[in-house]
Amino acid sequence: MSHKFIGVCLLLACLVASVHSAAKVPIAIYYESLCPDSAKFITEQLYPAVKGELRDVVDLTFVPFGKSQFFTQGAEVTFTCHHGPNECYGNKVHACAIEHIQANSYQIEYTRESLTLDFINCLMRAGKNFPDNVYPGQRCATENHINNWENIKTCANTTEGSQLLRKAGEATMRLKEPLTSVPSILFNEQFEKKVNDRAQVNFIGTLCQYVSAPQPRICAQHNAAATPSLASVSAILSSLLGLWSIRSFY
Structure with missing residues (x-):
């Protein structure tokens, strides 16, 4: 194995370590x-x-x-x-x-x-x-x-x-x-x-x-909990439309 190849491997290892450290x-x-x-x-x-x-x-x-x-x-x-x-x-x-x-x-x-x-x-x-x-x-x-x-x-x-x-x-x-x-x-x-x-x-x-990507699983869970689901958004819109219709009728 050439010294040049070993040097490249060491450089890559340092870069990986640096990225991992910077992620904190x-x-x-x-x-x-x-x-x-x-x-x-x-x-x-x-x-x-x-x-x-x-x-x-x-x-x-x-x-x-x-x-x-x-x-x-x-x-x-x-x-x-x-x-x-x-x-x-x-x-x-x-x-x-x-x-x-x-x-x-x-x-x-x-x-x-x-x-x-x-x-x-x-x-x-x-x-x-x-x-x-x-x-x-x-x-x-x-x-x-x-x-x-x-x-x-x-x-x-x-x-x-x-x-x-x-x-x-x-x-x-x-x-x-x-x-x-x-x-x-x-x-x-x-x-x-x-x-x-x-x-x-x-x-x-x-x-x-x-926390930068890739985020730990617990972050994905928190992000999902904080983001309203499509069904909940739809329910909110339906409720608002219904309220608007009632007000329009009167």
Whole structure:
């Protein structure tokens, strides 16, 4: 086999990989760890969709900051959070988990992305219901195959956690339009209020509008459900014609 042929094959392989990568839809979730609306969206809309057929068509970025604020005094960073100090700690746990969670080579069924998503979903599902005021980090780590909870906890309780949360704050403040609601969902790095509102009640249907062909089967099902059938259109027209005839008669 000639070197030229091998080179062409490698080039084609790279092109295929590039096309596959480009097919993923970049989605950024700007949220807060104790925000009820954030929890509702992540646990009821985002998680079921991304754990299903759509897992291979999204490139998720989590930004756990929301309407928080931070202040710097020398090397120190202090935070005020929308739902109080517990949320500041929760935001740090999320930021540290996003930074430190790693896949285990002995458990190839779990990727770094899937482990992070599972962990965040567990934390958000717990909400404010912490029995005995115990933050559910360790429990969620154990339930979701996260083997380095101690590293995440240490990060959240040290300056590393503060620096990571500050980065999340800086990313939030760089938004072209200032964040006014939580969660805020950006598709392709763009925020549109109508899209954001629709995604919070129908994330799959909204996401499918951004997925290029060939679309996953679930997108075809949503498109079919959103498109009126010929029979239903005919029934609507018949009803309108009947109503018009009655009005004309009188």
